[in-house]
Amino acid sequence: MADRRLQVFHAVAKQLSFTKAAEVLFMTQPAVTFQIKQLEEHFNTRLFDRGHGRIALTPAGELVLAYAERILGLSSEMDVRLAEMTGEIGGSLLVGASTTIAEFMLPRILGEFKSLHPNVRPRLVVGNSETIETRVAEHTIDIGFIESPSHQPNLQTEASCEDxxxxxxxxxxxxxxxxxxxxxxxxxxxxxxxxxxxxxxxxxxxxxxxxxxxxxxxxxxxxxxxxxxxxxxxxxxxxxxxxxxxxxxxxxxxxxxxxxxxxxxLTRKLSMVYPKEKFRSRLVTAFVDYASKRLKDFAV
Structure with a gap:
């Protein structure tokens, strides 16, 4: 429901890079640039300062970012709440995981969860722990699984199992x-x-x-x-x-x-991370509960 231009702007503002925003959004860089240009024309002001291969938010861009986060968050929450009124768990599930968990633990868990809830569309993003934390903090994935303690103060961490x-x-x-x-x-x-x-x-x-x-x-x-x-x-x-x-x-x-x-x-706790004080859909909650139980099967 949210304006696509606002979604693109949010990604660019968080990444401070048109190239990285394009990767996150699965778009081409020219398409991202076009959306930002349209938004700047709509507001009749520059939202980014560009120079020497780097970009930064203008004061107007800072203001738009503050509102964009609120608008996108409410739009996402509305979509999920309306979908849940049907009583069936479904929709897009964006999961991020560091490489060990993604390659050796989550594929089976995601497959089993999909079998239990056929209307769910899981997508697994793989990166190192630092990358996954960043993506969760930027709200570009719903939940992350990492192999080290979280360094992000705005993320909630829950231990999943020992390794x-x-x-x-x-x-x-x-x-x-x-x-x-x-x-x-x-x-x-x-x-x-x-x-x-x-x-x-x-x-x-x-x-x-x-x-x-x-x-x-x-x-x-x-x-x-x-x-x-x-x-x-x-x-x-x-x-x-x-x-x-x-x-x-x-x-x-x-x-x-x-x-x-x-x-x-040498043992460590594998952890789930998700944003603090963020609405969590019934889909994400169901997956967290299921994954928590299954990950304990990998415990030493």
Missing amino acids: ELLVICSPKSPLAKHKELTPAQLVDLPYVSREPGSGTREFTDAYLHKHGVQPEQVNLVMEMGSPISLIGVVETGLGFAIASSASIAKSLRLGDIVAIPLKPR
Whole structure:
């Protein structure tokens, strides 16, 4: 129901980038630029200052953004409330998840939920924990699942389940014979890590630091952008990695890698995040309840 130009403006204002807004909205950049131009002509004022490859909101743009957030929020709430009067759960469900959860946990859960509620149209957005938090805070996805504590003050966080992180290596690695490994035993060994911004990377770095292993002591040989690529490199024998138990189950069954617990054990809570003080539809509430129960099946 809300004016499309206002939706596009909101995305550009939050991203401060026409390119990023186009990606979020699944539009072309020229189409985004056209919508903003139309809105500026409608109000007869500039909403963005453009220069040196960067954009910023004008005072008029700041005012429009404040109203746009209220208008879009109320429009979304109206659509959902009217749909719920039919008594059936349905509609678009925008879920975001960091890569480990998205690749190894949520597909089955989303499939099962869709079977229970055929009129639901789920869409899964995948990114690292930092990206998912940002998308939830910007209201471009309904709910997010992340692997690290939330850093956004305007987000509510609920723990979903526990996940253990284990050292993984090739069966031919000297590490494979160990029953457990301390952080000190890993110093100077070739280390394959997730990328900066990853919840797994952040959590692992904090653990190593807490137990006396400083960043300069780690022999980082490669950074990978997904759990699957991380496991693939470890299988070659290049080095060891620290990975989620949920992500390595298949490779362990096939005997492609060996997993060794850390001492002390390294466990984390996987969390759901959603905006504070935001209306939550019956659809989102139903999915949160269902996902919470199913995610506990992955707990250690």
